Every structure is written in C-alpha cells, then in structure tokens.
C-alpha cells in the first residue's frame with residue numbers, strides 16, 4: 071500500500087473548514103435517506119465517505135451540492151451557508167464528478183470540454199481546458215471521440231470537466247466504479263495530484279483499500295454517522311493491538327504459556343502452530359511472551375503485530391448495524407455497541 075504523498079501547497083486543517091455539516095437530515099416522505107449527520111472536512115483534505123448500498127451517500131452528496139434541499143439541519147459548503155439563496159454561488163465553488171461520466175459520446179474530448187466550459191461560463195476557457203487536460207494526462211487524446219475511449223479514460227475526461235471551474239471542493243462519487251485495477255490506479259494518481267494542488271476532495275467509494283490508501287480521514291456512514299477519523303485511529307479505537315506468534319510446533323498447553331502474562335489480555339489459536347495475542351503494552355508484552363515461550367522450550371519463528379485494516383473497521387460497524395436491525399436495537403447508543411466489539415476479543419482461549 072503506497073504512502074500518501076506530502077502536500078506542498080495547502081495544509082489540511084488550515085483556515086475555515088471546506089465543509090461543515092450540523093445535524094443534517096434528508097427524508098423522502100417517510101423514507102429516511104440520512105439522519106442527523108454532523109461532520110467537518112478541512113480545506114485540502116481528502117475525505118472518504120463509506121457506507122453500504124442505500125446508506126445515503128449519494129443523497130448526502132446531492133444535498134451538499136445544492137441539488138436537493140435538506141429536510142432539517144444546517145451546513146456550510148466552501149464557506150457559504152447551504153441555503154437556497156446561496157445555491158448558485160456554492161455551485162460556482164464546487165464540482166461533482168458523478169459515478170457515470172455523462173459525456174457526449176459523439177463529440178471529441180475537446181468538444182465536450184468546450185461545451186461544458188461554455189455552460190459553466192468558465193473564464194479563459196482555452197487555458198482552463200488545456201490545464202485540465204494536462205492534469206488528467208489526456209492532452210494527447212483531446213481530439214479523440216469520447217465514444218472511442220476506454221471507461222477509465224472517460225472517467226478522466228469527467229474529472230477534467232470537474233476541474234474546469236477550479237473548484238474549492240470536488241465531490242467524487244464512486245470515481246473508480248467499474249474500472250479495472252490499472253484504470254483505478256490512474257484515478258488514484260489523479261486524486262493524489264489533486265491533494266498536492268490543495269483541492270478538498272469528498273470521495274464516496276465502496277473500495278475500502280482505496281479509501282485507506284487515499285484518504286486523510288474517513289467517515290463510515292449508514293443512514294446515520296457511525297464513526298469519523300483517520301483510518302489508523304479508527305483501528306486503534308475499535309480493536310485492541312494484536313500480535314501473531316508462530317512457533318515451529320504447536321504448543322502442548324498454550325494456556326499455561328499465555329494466561330499468566332500480565333501484558334497479555336487475551337489470546338486465541340490461529341492455525342496449527344500460531345496464536346494471536348491481544349496485548350496492552352507491546353514493549354512489555356513482546357519480551358514477556360518471548361521469555362515464556364523459550365522457558366517452555368518452544369522454537370519461536372516470529373512475533374509480529376497483526377494490523378486490522380479499514381475493511382475490518384468497516385465490517386465491524388456495519389455488522390453491528392445489521393445485528394441491531396435484526397434484534398430491533400437500532401435506536402441504542404452506538405457507543406454501547408463499540409465497547410461490546412472490543413469486549414469480544416477479551417481473554418478467550420480455545421473454544
């Protein structure tokens with residue numbers, strides 16, 4: 071997994087937030103698309119918005135982009151209050167790249183961009199188009215008819231179109247949906263480039279590895295906000311630190327080795343001669359475990375931290391929601407659910 075590049079131009083977190091959302095809800099009649107959602111996105115941040123189908127992601131994006139009026143709550147988008155009177159000014163400061171590119175397939179790339187530049191009343195359109203085409207590495211395909219381009223290239227044209235207005239906040243709705251890994255990687259590189267240029271990116275995606283790789287912070291969302299934070303912090307909040315121990319042969323009595331160690335809070339077997347230990351302080355636990363294993367004559371092959379992924383965090387929260395739905399506990403305090411999750415890993419031993 072690649073490191074996120076540094077951002078030389080704009081530091082995330084400087085100045086007023088790019089997006090500030092407070093208790094925002096959108097209902098369609100009796101159907102709740104999203105409810106009581108609050109979060110902030112800092113300027114220059116790449117913010118991931120993750121959730122299952124029907125979670126309300128697209129409706130949130132459409133609401134923040136002024137395409138739908140919220141039912142209640144308030145928001146500030148690119149420094150402007152989200153109220154009908156500001157609709158046009160907000161739309162001039164933001165851009166949206168929807169899941170399906172929506173290009174004129176019989177027109178060339180250049181003709182498409184000219185058409186949209188005209189529609190958006192972009193100043194100095196030729197220069198902006200040239201700049202946008204270079205930003206998405208399509209300058210040499212400008213005269214190609216869009217219908218002849220691959221899906222990935224069409225996404226890049228759609229991104230060039232979104233960049234024409236030099237938006238302060240760019241909403242990308244599933245930008246890699248339907249793309250093969252190579253085309254998806256190109257879009258990732260473009261998002262990295264946007265980061266370098268200081269554009270705030272609000273990214274909805276189902277690809278959790280993509281969010282982990284690209285986003286400074288992520289929100290996990292399922293009609294209501296479940297959790298917001300840096301991927302690493304979310305892992306640490308939801309899961310205890312774990313170490314995987316491998317020995318050359320199975321331990322005859324693993325409980326006798328691990329149960330008495332103060333820094334080991336729990337353990338479970340993992341394969342034939344493997345054990346996963348939940349530890350409080352690795353600096354104390356790892357030497358303690360090593361000594362205990364050597365004392366019982368075990369040949370230690372490795373002791374390594376086993377990291378939870380953003381995907382683990384996502385599924386832990388979404389599975390909780392499913393369980394809560396099933397047992398009609400949807401209204402219960404989410405924090406209760408989180409502490410239950412951490413509790414699951416408590417000293418367990420073999421089942």
Ligand SMILES: Nc1ncnc2c1ncn2[C@@H]1O[C@H](COP(=O)(O)OP(=O)(O)OP(=O)(O)O)[C@@H](O)[C@H]1O
Pocket residue numbers: 098101102103104121122123124125126127128129130
């Ligand atoms: N115009 C509408 N009228 C009525 N209900 C709607 C409308 N738009 C969305 N919904 C409902 O709001 C809920 C959230 O839909 P939304 O499209 O925002 O979810 P999503 O998280 O973007 O899903 P997906 O990942 O499948 O695109 C769904 O139950 C959907 O049926």
